[in-house]
Amino acid sequence: MxxxxxxxxxxxxxxxxxxxxxxxxxxxxxxxxxxxxxxxxxxxxxxxxxxxxxxxxxxxxxxxxxxxxxxxxxxxxxxxxxxxxxxxxxxxxxxxxxxxxxxxxxxxxxxxxxxxxxxxxxxxxxxxxxxxxxxxxxxxxxxxxxxxxxxxxxxxxxxxxxxxxxxxxxxxxxxxxxxxxxxxxxxxxxxxxxxxxxxxxxxGIVREADGLAMSSRNVRLSPEQREMALSINKSLSRAKVAARQKSCHELKALIMQAISEAGGKIDYVEVT
Amino acid sequence: MxxxxxxxxxxxxxxxxxxxxxxxxxxxxxxxxxxxxxxxxxxxxxxxxxxxxxxxxxxxxxxxxxxxxxxxxxxxxxxxxxxxxxxxxxxxxxxxxxxxxxxxxxxxxxxxxxxxxxxxxxxxxxxxxxxxxxxxxxxxxxxxxxxxxxxxxxxxxxxxxxxxxxxxxxxxxxxxxxxxxxxxxxxxxxxxxxxxxxxxxxxGIVREADGLAMSSRNVRLSPEQREMALSINKSLSRAKVAARQKSCHELKALIMQAISEAGGKIDYVEVT
CATH class of the missing domain: 3.40.50.620 (HUPs)
Incomplete structure (x- = not known):
């Protein structure tokens, strides 16, 4: 102890x-x-x-x-x-x-x-x-x-x-x-x-088992919001895989689309 | 030594x-x-x-x-x-x-x-x-x-x-x-x-014998500018003596007038 x-x-x-x-x-x-x-x-x-x-x-x-x-x-x-x-x-x-x-x-x-x-x-x-x-x-x-x-x-x-x-x-x-x-x-x-x-x-970032980045504010997410939030990490991971084939502009559109479709409100997405 | x-x-x-x-x-x-x-x-x-x-x-x-x-x-x-x-x-x-x-x-x-x-x-x-x-x-x-x-x-x-x-x-x-x-x-x-x-x-400020505040940049003053610069300290000293009788507004005008008359270009004078 x-x-x-x-x-x-x-x-x-x-x-x-x-x-x-x-x-x-x-x-x-x-x-x-x-x-x-x-x-x-x-x-x-x-x-x-x-x-x-x-x-x-x-x-x-x-x-x-x-x-x-x-x-x-x-x-x-x-x-x-x-x-x-x-x-x-x-x-x-x-x-x-x-x-x-x-x-x-x-x-x-x-x-x-x-x-x-x-x-x-x-x-x-x-x-x-x-x-x-x-x-x-x-x-x-x-x-x-x-x-x-x-x-x-x-x-x-x-x-x-x-x-x-x-x-x-x-x-x-x-x-x-x-x-x-x-x-x-x-x-x-x-x-x-x-x-x-x-x-x-x-x-480095520490994540929950399902990929959500740990954050003190996560405690305030409803089960539905918690599910929606996964779209951030998922779309970034997918963009990482697609990065060899696609332009920054296309990758950005991909991420924005995935987060929006999950119901997320986007402040910004930047890919450079 | x-x-x-x-x-x-x-x-x-x-x-x-x-x-x-x-x-x-x-x-x-x-x-x-x-x-x-x-x-x-x-x-x-x-x-x-x-x-x-x-x-x-x-x-x-x-x-x-x-x-x-x-x-x-x-x-x-x-x-x-x-x-x-x-x-x-x-x-x-x-x-x-x-x-x-x-x-x-x-x-x-x-x-x-x-x-x-x-x-x-x-x-x-x-x-x-x-x-x-x-x-x-x-x-x-x-x-x-x-x-x-x-x-x-x-x-x-x-x-x-x-x-x-x-x-x-x-x-x-x-x-x-x-x-x-x-x-x-x-x-x-x-x-x-x-x-x-x-x-x-x-x-506190250290001054030359004639009242000019010491400053590294004083070396660049011509004899005429050196004389003009004395108007700053002189007008402030005079304003200090006059402070019991006059308003801030009047003191400010007094200082500005003295410096201008000596040929000075004024950035600001503040009395509060």
């Missing part, structure tokens, strides 16, 4: 925990998550354990990456279940801050800016809450297109919260799932461009 | 220099500069020496904060003179990288983006050079207005290069001149918002 993972809720305590270990030459891996952990996360954590002496998992549903129209308030969570899984797999610390952005009252600089983030101007759920946070990291080319088209504040929110986690946890290596491929690329580029001395590892 | 300051040109060597010292509990102060050092810089460095065990001065003319229309190529420099001054004042290391942004060939991610930063799209001198760098830190409220109006890429360039320097040098404390007041506030906010564990100190 593993020791229960140490749960740290405070930024300063997290940094002190990390520094006291790194000072002695101990290496740290960080796996940032939004909780409601599934086998995809656990596979990332197993890889992390092989890459560093100690493993830290962060659990934080980041308001900075949700638009006000998105599902921040209903994002699935189960902290008790997550901690059981993390203890069973054996991680060394779990960083789960109640709030990662400062409140409007904890800096002099927000006093004059009380009305700046009024509701009509909010572009992320963070600003909707009036936190006073105003610094955003933009990876200007990679954040555009693909998922960035329908989620224009998503990647700046991800890049920013990941930079904050890096500055708090100060890991040697950090792991991200390639299910969120554009996100992984955005983070690699940010780390490179801003000279973070952190190695970024991308890990 | 002081020891010559250690000159470090490579990012990795700089980080290794810093870590080997901090690991032993030695604290570091960083004074970021663009070189051509004057008494304003030296006063910052003297303050730095009192705040930490060791002092690092960086010298780097940052292309990321210059628009293509600005004076990157003619920015004054005198590295030999700077190093003499730094040796005489006694700093421990001088970080003067030849290039702080990666070149387009040193990352996989730039391969597909060769034509992205074409000349017509360039908004800073960095992009003009096609470095492949695409991550920018935006302090979205503070970067607007005042100097941000006439220099729209300046503060994102400053915030980004300072974050890079922080990640390379990893100082405990960093010092900035309040002559560039908006810049100082942008950096304080960025450090706070992104959880950099670095104390930021703002130091």
């Amino acid at each position: 593993s020791e229960p993972a140490e749960v740290i809720r405070d930024k300063s305590l997290m940094r002190a925990w990390s520094r006291s270990r790194r000072r002695n030459g101990i290496t740290l891996a960080l796996v940032p998550t939004m909780g409601f952990l599934h086998e995809g996360h656990l596979s990332l954590i197993r890889s992390a354990k092989a890459l560093a002496d100690l493993t830290v998992v962060s659990i934080y549903v980041n308001p900075g990456q949700f638009a006000p129209s998105e599902d921040l308030s209903t994002y699935p969570s189960d902290l008790a279940g997550d901690l059981r899984k993390l203890t069973s797999i054996g991680v060394d610390a779990v960083f789960c801050p109640t709030e990662l952005y400062h409140s409007a009252s904890d800096t002099d600089f927000t006093r004059h800016r009380g009305t700046i983030y009024c509701k009509s101007e909010a572009v992320s759920s963070l600003e909707d809450g009036g936190s006073g946070h105003q610094t955003w990291i933009r990876v200007e080319t990679l954040e555009k297109g693909l998922c960035g088209t329908s989620r224009p504040v998503f990647f700046r929110g991800v890049a920013t919260v990941v930079a904050k986690l890096f500055n708090i946890v100060e890991p040697d290596v950090a792991l991200f799932g390639k299910k969120d491929y554009q996100q992984w690329r955005v983070i690699c580029q940010m780390v490179h461009d801003l000279d973070f001395d952190i190695k970024i590892i991308g890990a | 002081s020891e010559p300051a250690e000159v470090i040109r490579d990012k990795s060597l700089m980080r290794a220099w810093s870590r080997s010292r901090r690991r032993n509990g030695i604290t570091l102060a960083l004074v970021p500069t663009m070189g051509f050092l004057h008494e304003g810089h030296l006063s910052l460095i003297r303050s730095a020496k009192a705040l930490a065990d060791l002092t690092v001065v960086s010298i780097y003319v940052n292309p990321g904060q210059f628009a293509p229309s600005e004076d990157l190529s003619t920015y004054p420099s005198d590295l030999a003179g700077d190093l003499r001054k730094l040796t005489s004042i006694g700093v421990d290391a001088v970080f003067c990288p030849t290039e702080l942004y990666h070149s387009a060939s040193d990352t996989d991610f730039t391969r597909h983006r060769g034509t992205i930063y074409c000349k017509s799209e360039a908004v800073s001198s960095l992009e003009d050079g096609g470095s492949g760098h695409q991550t920018w830190i935006r302090v979205e409220t503070l970067e607007k207005g005042l100097c941000g109006t006439s220099r729209p890429v300046f503060f994102r360039g400053v915030a980004t290069v300072v974050a890079k320097l922080f990640n390379i040098v990893e100082p405990d404390v960093a010092l900035f001149g309040k002559k560039d007041y908006q810049q100082w506030r942008v950096i304080c906010q960025m450090v706070h918002d992104l959880d950099f564990d670095i104390k930021i100190i703002g130091a």
